[in-house]
Amino acid sequence: MMTTTHNSHIDVEQLQFQYPGAEEAVLSGADLTIEPGEFVAIIGGNGSGKTTLCKSFNGIIPHFYEGDMRGQVTVAGHDVSESSVADLSQHVGYVFQEFDNQLVSPTVFEEVAFAPMNYGHEDYRERVHRTLDLLDLSGLEDRFVWELSGGQKHLVALAAAVSLDPDILVVDEPAAQLDPVNARETYDRLAMLNETHGKTVVTIEHQTEFIAEYCDSVVLVEDGIVSWKLPVETALNQLEDLRGQDVHPPQVTRIAERVLDDARPLPVTLADGLDLFTDYGSTTGARTDGSSKVNQTGKPVVSFDDVSHSYETLRSGTKDVLDTLSLDVYPDERVVLAGSNGAGKSTLMQLVTGLETPDEGTVTVGGTDTEDVLPEQLAEEVVYVKQNPEEMFIDDSVRADVGHYLDDRDYPNVEQRVDEVIEFLDLENLQSRDGRLLSVGQQRRASLAIGLATNPSIILLDEPTGSLDLASREEVGRTINRAGERVETVVIATHDLELAASWATRVVVLDDGDIIADGPPSDVFADLPALKQANLHPPQVVRLGTELDLTPAPLTVEAFTDRLNTPSPSTETAKSPVEEQ
Amino acid sequence: MTTLDTLRDATSVEAIKSDLLRTAYENEGSFLHRLDPRVLLLWYVVFLFVPWLFYDTTVLLGLLAFVSVLAVLSRVSLFLVGLMAFTVATTLGSYAVVTVFTGDPVAAIRALIPYTLKLTIISVSSLAVFSSMGPKTLSQGLRSLGIPRQFTFLITYGYRMLPVLFQEYHDLVNSFRLRSTAPDSPGRFRWRHYAYLLKLSVRAFYPMIFNVAKRSRVTVEAMEARGFSHSLANEASTELRLADMQIRPKDVGFFAGSLFVVAALALFL
Numbered sequence: 004m005m006t007t008t009h010n011s012h013i014d015v016e017q018l019q020f021q022y023p024g025a026e027e028a029v030l031s032g033a034d035l036t037i038e039p040g041e042f043v044a045i046i047g048g049n050g051s052g053k054t055t056l057c058k059s060f061n062g063i064i065p066h067f068y069e070g071d072m073r074g075q076v077t078v079a080g081h082d083v084s085e086s087s088v089a090d091l092s093q094h095v096g097y098v099f100q101e102f103d104n105q106l107v108s109p110t111v112f113e114e115v116a117f118a119p120m121n122y123g124h125e126d127y128r129e130r131v132h133r134t135l136d137l138l139d140l141s142g143l144e145d146r147f148v149w150e151l152s153g154g155q156k157h158l159v160a161l162a163a164a165v166s167l168d169p170d171i172l173v174v175d176e177p178a179a180q181l182d183p184v185n186a187r188e189t190y191d192r193l194a195m196l197n198e199t200h201g202k203t204v205v206t207i208e209h210q211t212e213f214i215a216e217y218c219d220s221v222v223l224v225e226d227g228i229v230s231w232k233l234p235v236e237t238a239l240n241q242l243e244d245l246r247g248q249d250v251h252p253p254q255v256t257r258i259a260e261r262v263l264d265d266a267r268p269l270p271v272t273l274a275d276g277l278d279l280f281t282d283y284g285s286t287t288g289a290r291t292d293g294s295s296k297v298n299q300t301g302k303p304v305v306s307f308d309d310v311s312h313s314y315e316t317l318r319s320g321t322k323d324v325l326d327t328l329s330l331d332v333y334p335d336e337r338v339v340l341a342g343s344n345g346a347g348k349s350t351l352m353q354l355v356t357g358l359e360t361p362d363e364g365t366v367t368v369g370g371t372d373t374e375d376v377l378p379e380q381l382a383e384e385v386v387y388v389k390q391n392p393e394e395m396f397i398d399d400s401v402r403a404d405v406g407h408y409l410d411d412r413d414y415p416n417v418e419q420r421v422d423e424v425i426e427f428l429d430l431e432n433l434q435s436r437d438g439r440l441l442s443v444g445q446q447r448r449a450s451l452a453i454g455l456a457t458n459p460s461i462i463l464l465d466e467p468t469g470s471l472d473l474a475s476r477e478e479v480g481r482t483i484n485r486a487g488e489r490v491e492t493v494v495i496a497t498h499d500l501e502l503a504a505s506w507a508t509r510v511v512v513l514d515d516g517d518i519i520a521d522g523p524p525s526d527v528f529a530d531l532p533a534l535k536q537a538n539l540h541p542p543q544v545v546r547l548g549t550e551l552d553l554t555p556a557p558l559t560v561e562a563f564t565d566r567l568n569t570p571s572p573s574t575e576t577a578k579s580p581v582e583e584q
Numbered sequence: 585m586t587t588l589d590t591l592r593d594a595t596s597v598e599a600i601k602s603d604l605l606r607t608a609y610e611n612e613g614s615f616l617h618r619l620d621p622r623v624l625l626l627w628y629v630v631f632l633f634v635p636w637l638f639y640d641t642t643v644l645l646g647l648l649a650f651v652s653v654l655a656v657l658s659r660v661s662l663f664l665v666g667l668m669a670f671t672v673a674t675t676l677g678s679y680a681v682v683t684v685f686t687g688d689p690v691a692a693i694r695a696l697i698p699y700t701l702k703l704t705i706i707s708v709s710s711l712a713v714f715s716s717m718g719p720k721t722l723s724q725g726l727r728s729l730g731i732p733r734q735f736t737f738l739i740t741y742g743y744r745m746l747p748v749l750f751q752e753y754h755d756l757v758n759s760f761r762l763r764s765t766a767p768d769s770p771g772r773f774r775w776r777h778y779a780y781l782l783k784l785s786v787r788a789f790y791p792m793i794f795n796v797a798k799r800s801r802v803t804v805e806a807m808e809a810r811g812f813s814h815s816l817a818n819e820a821s822t823e824l825r826l827a828d829m830q831i832r833p834k835d836v837g838f839f840a841g842s843l844f845v846v847a848a849l850a851l852f853l
Binding site for chain 1: 598602610645677719740741743744747748752755756758759760761762763764765766786791793794795798799800802803805806807808809810811812813814815818820821823824825841
């Protein structure tokens, strides 16, 4: 139990805040109390005000954004509007969502020492080593921050906040950009800080599976006010409120909602779900989800033949990304390349575009060896939509970006073709805006439009659902489905296995530079040792099915419900699988 | 592999990137790196003046040899050396071109050689000093000489951002390539191809600046949340930052030795 205690409360009373230049207040009278030692999740849709609320805890609001603030926020006895960010930061550590840009020093040691040195703590060396030990990061001291993996960067950002030993930690969307295994590691560390060191932990989160497993209570922020703060089991049973804010209840809760017909509270964790569903028998009837056969006909459109690829780092030597990998992709396939952060998925895609060429082996696209032609020529067949959509925007409006390729190649009726793509992806209202200033969900849609405008036969999507909230993920899911209608072959690199389960015809699992599993989703998801080796975490519904000995394990909530002996309510089954990710 | 391919590999963005990063960071263990940054900066100031005290080409060549040895010891980036050699050669060449119209080009170049040598000595010593100091030692040195922390932090941060900028720039050039048409025929020595790449490289600058500026907002918030402005007025923090600097016998020895070399060159050559 708690070995250290503190008495740092967070009290928010009637907080109102309006950003300068904004037409409406983002917070309009929020009330909230967080007790010392709580582990709280804050949920709410995009623009609900949840980030603004959290930024008031360490004074970034109102000291950094000089908007119009009313009401009172008291943190650890300090009135926020009277104290400086520097004073409050000794009580509140803040980990931002974009972990790359919050790291300000070249090496891990300097990064973690940054705050203690700023406050003149003479024991900064001990603090750094203690913090790194605590978070299991020892040995990384001399590594350069840009050479770390995504998961390590996030933990270093956490270490940099923990090094001041604050009573309260605020973490903005830890699971958004990390693969499930790394996200879980971050949560395990947070749980440890909470349980054994008594820290108050506040996370902004929309993945309810993590909330159910780790948090004590949940705060729902809706239209600028705190609608409720409830214990986690009760909170995740408020299905209507959650859906109203684009937050999906855990899969196990969604299954129970369809199966149970009495007023019992729904289970929220896998363990609760297991207890409940063991009593329900199951049918091993025909599966209603995903195909179980890989449909490979004709000549492969992309072939990797014994491909090896590596790159050099400054202090970590040469890193082998791909190691004698062979893979054929056929027309009309919908392939998911699954693997943890850094498994080589992006490199594989870069090789198809010709921007990178293999150190050894050959990559063939449509019968052409990529080493024999320029990337510009391959771009006529292949389009690569990057993980970071910002890098796709090279002009000053979405419309100009969509038309860039066509203009440059002197295509006839450019305007008409651009209009068509823009209409196809509902970008009419955004077409004159600068792509870099859109929301992440809109950016993804715009970057897909840029890709589709070239009329490719192969489209490569790198982490298309990364750092998106649920509504935006659904939007991207629909967009991918529509894109699939126009393009022969779609390859998606992702660690989002729910997307893989509901969309793919073939899942290829990468680990350590090689393929360790390859087949239809149902087969690959049944291969638990391979998934474990690749640091992947199957969707909750698959784990539940496996634990209950449903073979093959169902991949979606609908399929699971159909397999239980209870008739499912027919109202929701009309939803498409991608929408119910 | 043809010579052109080898040259292309050596000048690829990837190769230049790792060369420059190595210069910026992998200097531990190089000779000058072990010296106190204040001594190095003082040495640098002295060597900014020393070349102007001599007119004799032999002495200047001797000085150039001396600073070149130091540059080799501090493992200067080949890319930067190449860039400097190119500048010196083209400067001399341009003198020749201009003086063709005004008189005797050979005499003009001969007259300008000492001047060019002096500039080269200064450039080589800059390379030696600044590639042997990592961002941390450089900002420590400047801070101890009274330069405000806002500025010295900027140096460390600039170094930190270097690889990020490279990556961002490289990615943007690639984005341009995938959406542009390469020239149909590359031309003699592929000049059309390189002219095309050069054009894209220039165009990629604007989006890069825009993206980086947009993201720096998070960086500033993060610095604030970890007490950056607190450190500006905090003396304890300044002391901590400068604590591990000390002038040892080898620092004094290096400085005295350099002056001795200069004196020897002046007397014996």
